[in-house]
Amino acid sequence: MITRYEQALESDVQAIVDLLAADPLGSQREGLAPDLHQKYQSAFQRIDQDSNQELWTVKSEEGEVIGCFQLSFLQYLTYQGGLRAQIEGVRLKESVRGQGLGQEMFEWAIARSKEKGAHLLQLTTDKKRPEALKFYQKLGFVASHEGMKLHF
Structure with a gap:
């Protein structure tokens, strides 16, 4: 399957929400x-206007x-003023998984994170997603920290 990566457009928002909710x-x-x-x-408009945010679509x-x-x-002061990338909201349509x-x-x-000058890519995954944790570990991600959240 040929795919392409494009920064999301306003017209993509509904398809993205559908993926997030699926x-x-x-x-x-x-x-x-x-x-x-x-x-x-x-x-979407706030994300699109923020140069530190990139919302990407994967298109068939x-x-x-x-x-x-x-x-x-x-942007951090730690790591000699290093730049970190964080990936969130990762979803693939169920019909294309396993390929x-x-x-x-x-x-x-x-590659995109490195291109922007980031020294690491970090993510969080819900503990209720053990299959995601295994997938991320297979990609080389290491569970090096314990994360915490405070919901408001």
């Missing part, structure tokens, strides 16, 4: 009701959005 955890967080559309559009040869992820570039696209997508995201 798994057990995402279905609890995301909403597909028409009244939520403006919230997603507003978030036919132009269908089959995957997505967001790269955030975080090596997940690995290809991460290889692309890693």
Whole structure:
């Protein structure tokens, strides 16, 4: 399958939200009701206007959005003023899983992070996703820190 990587357009927002909502955890967080559309559009506009944020789509040869992820570039004073990349919202359409696209997508995201000057790519994964943890470890990610969140 031929894929291409494109920065998301406003017209891609609904397809991205559909991907985010298409798994057990995402279905609890995301909403597909028409009244939520403006919230997603507003978030997209803020992401699109921030030079430290990149929302990417993975498109099939036919132009269908089959995957997505967001790269955030975080400037630090640590690591001699290093730049970190963080990847979030990683999704692939269920019908294309198991074809090596997940690995290809991460290889692309890693190359993009290096191109921007990042010294590392970090991610978090929900402990309720053990298959994702195994996948990330297979790609070379190391569970080096214990993460914590405080929801408001």
